[in-house]
Amino acid sequence: MVNIEQYLRELPAVDSLLREPPLEALRGSLPRKIILAAAQETVERHRQRIRQHCSRGEPIDRESLSAATLACEAAARAESMARPSLRPVINATGIVLHTNLGRAPLAAAAVQALARTGGSYSNLEFNLESGRRGSRQAHVEELLCELSGAEAAVVVNNNAAAVFLTLNTFAAGKGVIVSRGELVEIGGSFRIPEVMSASGARLVEVGTTNKTYRRDYEAAITAETAALLKVHTSNYNILGFTASVSAAELAALGKARGILAIEDLGSGVFLDLTRYGLPAEPRVQDSIAAGMDLVTFSGDKLLGGPQAGIVVGRRELIDRLRRNQLARALRVDRLNLAALEATLRLYLDEEQAVAELPIWRALTARPEHLKERAQALARRLEAVFGPGRVELWAGSSRVGGGALPSADLPTYLTVLNPDHPGPEELAYRLRTGDPPVVLRLQHDRLLIDLRTVAPEEEALLAAAIEKAYGRRSD
Secondary structure, eight states, X not given: OOOHHHHHHHSOOHHHHHTSHHHHTTTTTSOHHHHHHHHHHHHXXXXXXXXXXXHTTOOOOGGGGSHHHHHHHHHHHHHHHHSOSSOOOEEOSOBTTOGGGTSSOOOHHHHHHHHHHHTSOOOTTEETTTTEEOOTTHHHHXXXXXXXXXXXXXXXXXXXXXXXXXXXXXXXTSEEEEEGGGXXXXXXXXXXXXXXXXXXXXXXXXXXXXXXXXXXXXXXXXXXXXXXXXEOOTTOOOOSSOBOOOHHHHHXXXXXXXXXXXXXXXXXXSSOGGGGTOOOOOOHHHHHHXXXXXXXXXXXXXXXXXXXXXXXXXXXXXXXXXHSTHHHHTBOOHHHHHHHHHHHHHTTSHHHHHHHOHHHHHHTOOHHHHHXXXXXXXXXXXXXXXXXXXXXXXXXXXXXXXXXXXXOEEEEEEEEOOSSSOHHHHHHHHHTSSSOEEOEEETTEEEXXXXXXXXXXHHHHHHHHHHHHHSOOX
């Protein structure tokens, strides 16, 4: 008969567990509160395990209840508890703008700017020449105007905020005309109609899902119309029997009727993507040149910078945005401004931007180069997994992040077919390892796409896979 009390008495007390070498060794590096909590959790977990096993009449290995065993478990738990919640991750999925993994990694120049600005006081809202209060927008406005051709610019915390602030400022209580084919939904189930409603603007839909003409906008304009809104469908494409109104046509109509023409570009880009073998995407400067009064776009997608919502356009309109009381609630902080400024400066030289921004290095990576890297990784891992367990497949990467949905980026994949542990267990071990590794689980295989793995991360990736594959199951 299983004696539950006997097993419970064999569990070490928390005080004695804390004196075991594995936990004693952590005292200088981890707070005592974390070590204590880990020890308490470990003892309680085994107490519950004893009750469960004894209720089923199952014996328990007494060695698993020893102070030495529990101390090792508690030490591992303490180290896990001490890790920061927000951590760097190796993205081996091949999704370049992986929203769940933070979208675009920052360029080295932007990271350096963050460190410089975050570690000291700064002239965020202080004019060093006059000695008086300045504007935080001044640090990036001139760069944005030079790159876009706009008269003025303002930055808020993301593009949804940029659209919201724009509509609230110019269209609260009034109508805004939008094509039905442009009523997009972005990440997290945020939809253009809901954003418009929250801003106080009244949505006026025109056209059909696949076809909208200039005459549709013209027929919908009334005395209560505040703006014509063009929304770039950056996260999906409508193909086939389609028609839409260009930015230039919409801007001309707005001017002719005395109402604003606004364009939400979503992702936003300054480069001609076709030069790099990617699908065409409207550039910010093209929309301004077409006559749009205001243009909004993101900072952390194809721009490759930090999270930000950017509005460029006519000076008097930008000034009104700044005076909106909601602008303070939506404003961007000094760290994002520092990273954004450094990112924008790279775009003053297109070759430098493509060479130094991680997103552009990933998007322009040559398939033959990716194949060489994938083969080298496969050779290393074959020694660990054994013959026939590692393959090389041709495949495709995705841009992700609601950008370039039709872009097919040819790549090569290092494919793992592990037996013990199996694919799902190995994927779990990699996600929960140090560093965490996220890859694709498909066709009962683990797919590694090095397009989104920096060359300096490759040795870390290989070591993490080897460690996870050899780790003992709990």
